[in-house]
Amino acid sequence: MIFTWLLLLIPISLGMHYFLGLGPLWTFATAIVAIVPLAEWIGRATEQLAHRAGPAIGGLLNVSFGNAAELILALFVLISGKPNVVKAQITGSIVGNSLLGLGLAIVVGSWGRERQTFKRERAGLLSSLLILAMIALLLPALFDYTERGLAAPSDARRLDERLSLGVAVVLILAYVANLISTLCTHRDVFAFPTEENGAPREQSWPIWQSLAVLVAGTAFTAWEAELVSGALEKSAAALGLSEFFLGVIVLAIVGNAAEYVAAIYFARKNQMGLVLSITVGSTIQVALLLAPLLVLISHFMGKPMNLVFANPLELIAIAGVTFAVNAIAADGETTWFEGVLLLAVYVVLSMAFYLVK
């Protein structure tokens, strides 16, 4: 498995930074790629624990640690005082999972098949969740736009933060309601690959091993995330890119790369329902859980981050994802051309993110 070999990047990136001193760009590049296998190992350990704990606790575990690497990375960027990069990372996760991840999976999955199908019901629930999450997520930015003309800047900032906190609480409650709904009806929209779904299951680990991997994985992720956030500014300058672009494209892809691989794997196995759950479900988790958690944590850390996306392009990107996923999911089948359309929207948005100053 390639993810095991990629773990070698951990000592390499640490060595480069602390001993060789090759400059921030090398640190950034190696540390960011090292997070990919770490995210995958955290996921694997979580699954092992979840498997032992039964569906109820297992679901909770999966939720808590499913986005652990992404959350840690975002927290370190936040601590280094760059809330707009964190928001760009949130936008990028939403856009990347549903356009890049789903688009790639559809294109790869439809190779040699005329079309692939999935159950409409699941797609319908995902669409509903997506739309409601998007309205809530876009509201603070539109509120800010309204308010900026009417109130003093400091007042507006204070009101923005209050609204963001309120929205965060409502989103997390909606997420909890969804968990309860899932546990009650056993109709899991955030499906995780399991035996029955055809994932190649390794032997199950003893509990101490799962816990050890979890702790070690989280600790190393934090270490690498610190390197990434420290080298972000200088790397952006060295590459001639904006920090915004690094956040919205690079950081977002890194935090979700393991999910893209899983989505492509199941698309080849012709399990499109699972593909939708992984990619769109992951987008929804970012909107309903990761983003509000970051708002709340940042508030208690004393470095409050609101939900006002700084760049209007982020709004059109988030709204566009919602409509594109709706259109693709509505008919219960996918063709390679639909995958190409999703990738085309991703490319077009990336171009705009690249050009914007």
Place this chain on the structure above:
Amino acid sequence: MIFTWLLLLIPISLGMHYFLGLGPLWTFATAIVAIVPLAEWIGRATEQLAHRAGPAIGGLLNVSFGNAAELILALFVLISGKPNVVKAQITGSIVGNSLLGLGLAIVVGSWGRERQTFKRERAGLLSSLLILAMIALLLPALFDYTERGLAAPSDARRLDERLSLGVAVVLILAYVANLISTLCTHRDVFAFPTEENGAPREQSWPIWQSLAVLVAGTAFTAWEAELVSGALEKSAAALGLSEFFLGVIVLAIVGNAAEYVAAIYFARKNQMGLVLSITVGSTIQVALLLAPLLVLISHFMGKPMNLVFANPLELIAIAGVTFAVNAIAADGETTWFEGVLLLAVYVVLSMAFYLVK
């Protein structure tokens, strides 16, 4: 029936205002609650008349008096020179019926049931109507935004009004076309509770009684509405709320409370098609009939109100309702979680309305 007891509020509110002089907040609170049973009695009398008159005239009667209380309330607020509060009331009706009313009905109705179903066709027609109405309703505000940068303020105002009048006429024509379509095909999207639908029918009234209740109900509603509009400004100040917030939340809920109760009643009876017709249908009536009627009446009264919603949040709220209802209605079934999502959107919007200055 609680609505009968609430009628006691009529003498109480009048007494408070004219004899006790307890201050505007007491007047406002009692008068506004007194409108709830009045709206319900006007509705009951209308139904009695409609039942006798046959479907064609009956439908017209239902349409004309279905929103009578809401219209009267809006007219008195308009006369007192507060068009922006009236527009807030329109927004609030749209948002309240489709998010609060439908959300509550779904949550209450799904108690003890895994899911509830309805016919997709009806939902599809409601969605189409909703989308058309929303485009037409949002257009004047976007026109105003475009125009404001280009023309002189007085020119812009004149153009806004011309466009609003034109839009109002088109919306009313679309409403009439819908009535004709309904009468021809006997497929009533604005269903009203009838015997066959399982409503507990009281004995039918003689015509003179229906007419008497209608006239008295309308007259008392006007009286209470005058009290409400007179006490609006001071009540807002006393409560520390904006008039905008009172309009968009309080006035809107009062005008539609009877419909919420009916929606919840039929949701418990598992008649979700009727629930959709009542809540979403009511939203559509506000957009296609109430709003344009107010534009036309205000024009002839010499206090012209245009359709330019003053607050950009109103636009996102109206657009958000459209997308949320579409997402919920698309799959032909509802679960309690979908109800929670609708309520979550309502809460989030309310927070923004509360914070905006």
Place this chain on the structure above:
Amino acid sequence: MIFTWLLLLIPISLGMHYFLGLGPLWTFATAIVAIVPLAEWIGRATEQLAHRAGPAIGGLLNVSFGNAAELILALFVLISGKPNVVKAQITGSIVGNSLLGLGLAIVVGSWGRERQTFKRERAGLLSSLLILAMIALLLPALFDYTERGLAAPSDARRLDERLSLGVAVVLILAYVANLISTLCTHRDVFAFPTEENGAPREQSWPIWQSLAVLVAGTAFTAWEAELVSGALEKSAAALGLSEFFLGVIVLAIVGNAAEYVAAIYFARKNQMGLVLSITVGSTIQVALLLAPLLVLISHFMGKPMNLVFANPLELIAIAGVTFAVNAIAADGETTWFEGVLLLAVYVVLSMAFYLVK
């Protein structure tokens, strides 16, 4: 056939301009109407060639010359230095085909029928394409809006153009991918009337005749288009209309009139799938092919036109079309009332276009 008689307008319009000198309004009016039969004859010749060439090459021919008249007209307006009128024409084509064309066809087609049906799958693919195209088409304008506040005007213009070029290339690639997808799966979303579809087929022409009609039709269209673009400014002044309005309503209708007639024809034959393909498919062709081609050609001509729609109303119109078509197409059936709704949206948008300065 009325289109044959309308060809008489060609000598009339040329005569008026070069001999009688009746003024620009007469030139404009006759030249613009003369383009209608020319577009129809180019289409007829293309079909004849396509019929002989087999589906693969035939499809390409249809695509290349299907919008020939529209493209030629736009190019001449572009050469005369009016990119905003060309963009208005693009908007008008999008709006006109999907609202006016489809609306008229539905209303006429449903005469004497309670409802008409079509296959949902085709409508689903059209909707997906429409949404992608709209996101891509609206992006440059939102980018421009973002950028204008941050960069110097000349920088913003340069960035706008780069983004527009990039978007144009992606759109054309998506169009090519769609062609390939169509050829592979033989599921043609851009259906053209063929024998089996019940079109009244004339005798097939010899190749030389088809080529001659194609060349002559294109040449005369160019000639008339030059007259139109030359007389545009003075005609607008004489009529008291803005050039924007002429572009968005008049030029757009002229370029697509032949398609409206075809759509109405097939609606009467109860072939609603074909009607959707002609009208919505034509809208998609404008967005995926005509608009990006104009951006690329204008770039190489040295008179670059970007994709930043000048008027915010164009954005709401384009987005509105997408949602309206989605709503109408989602349920797989049409009633006359849905046609009326589409026409109502068109009327409302036209009023706004008329009033805007």
